[in-house]
Amino acid sequence: MLQNIAIGQYVPGRSFLHLADPRSKLLFIVMFATLVFLANNSITYSILIAFTVFSILLSRLSLSYILKSLKPVWLLILFTVVLHIFITKGGTVYYQLGSFTVEEQGVRQAIFISIRLGLLILFSSLLTLTTSPMDLTEGLERLLGPFGRIGVPVHEIALMMSIALRFIPTLMEETDKIIKAQSARGADFTSGNLVRRAKNLIPIAIPLFVSAFRRAEELAMAMEARGYRGGVGRTRLNKLRFSWRDSLIAVAAVLLILAIGWWRT
């Protein structure tokens, strides 16, 4: 029941996006997110949508699977749409009922904001779907490397992130198991009012916490047993290397910036 969540789930593959360097993918996402917020008319949004579709095709993952990553946030999107339609005013009045109106600006904003959210989520899930957690954190560590000189514990942050990412699926699986074990003892998680439902979560939450702490302890022990002592002097088996793919990504980034800069109003 929990396997349906696509966030953070790496799908191994050998597509263009899988093989590109995680650093260029990370930088590209930062740039893309900025562009998404700079876009402000239908031309620029169309360009961004087209680019996202192109990237999805490039990842060779099934479209329906990627769209699933929107599932946890569609409520949020719906909420913002409703809010904008009712609250943002201006332009032609499309519909009126007493003091309540739906106006052009509201609809426009609602559409744009939902596209924004959708694109951001699709693009970032494309990153985690095509990049293994190891590559992702190494990319991040290398990108943030310069900040290490001013005392930012870059390696520790990267390590924390990789552990968190690594344990998302494990904890999901664990939750799934505990839910099943408690359902087998007749626990019911789907009925009753809010208070009752919250109470029903206790039989899941406590075992989950206990096992998370146990895992953390075991992991710490295992790392120490293998001589882990922080990032200083650590060497890597597979070094990140930029390739022609990353040059192409850079070109795409420049073109996208120029296009959005030219057409935005």
Place this chain on the structure above:
Amino acid sequence: MQITFDQVSHLYGKGTPFERLALKNISLKIPSGAFVGIIGQTGSGKSTLIQHLNGLLSPTSGEITIGDVVITPTKRIPPAKRKDIGLVFQYPEHQLFEETVAKDVCFGPLNFELPESMAESRAREALELVGLDYEAIKDRSPFQLSGGQMRRVAIAGVLAMQPKVLVLDEPTAGLDPAGRKAILEGIHRIHREQNLTTLLVTHSMEEAARYADLMLVLAGGEVVMQGRPEEVFQQADRLRDLSLDVPQTVSFISRINQLLPDTARLPATLYREEELIAHVLKRLSVPKEC
């Protein structure tokens, strides 16, 4: 209760890149009161199979009959019937959560809306069935117990629902030999006394040989062998092909039989350790005829 599987398949992660057929057209029949050993490598579909028994998973196709309840892809098991099938998962101590042992064992019975006094007497009974002293243990925190005790408390939590079918997924994993034996002997006793239908998933051929009167061998999501233990153990080569082995008693018998003349061979039905020892001792004590 009698259990029948008719052409049951199960597909995990339908429509995702992780789609996997975990069960392929499984058909089997387990008579009421049987003690079934389910054997197979990791990933052979054992856990998937047993989760179908109380509706945690629905079959993708096919039909399961348990007693008078029929489960199909669209028809789920009625909630009230779920308590008839007690499912003990791997490492069941990971599901403990209450403040005291007694409360944790009562969790199941209370969920099935038994009055509190009755739930308590059930908890007492269940804890005593698994060999724990109710008065001594009832007010302790389950997290302070030893691994073996925690496991017994968790098993008692399932027994307290008084299931008619007991399903155990590797109940002895990670225990020491004495703990393994104590748990299995306890389960076997409960099986006989309560007249349960018991399904025991295990990696250990020895355990299966010792307790099972019916064996299911799974590989790649299919039932590749089923029958009485001695029938299954006869096919030693096939078991080895599946990276499984025969119990040591069986390989002992076959090695000895190679040395013995045809008329003096040990029968293959002696796969239980005690019976084999008794038989061999008896043979050895008979004075040789000249």
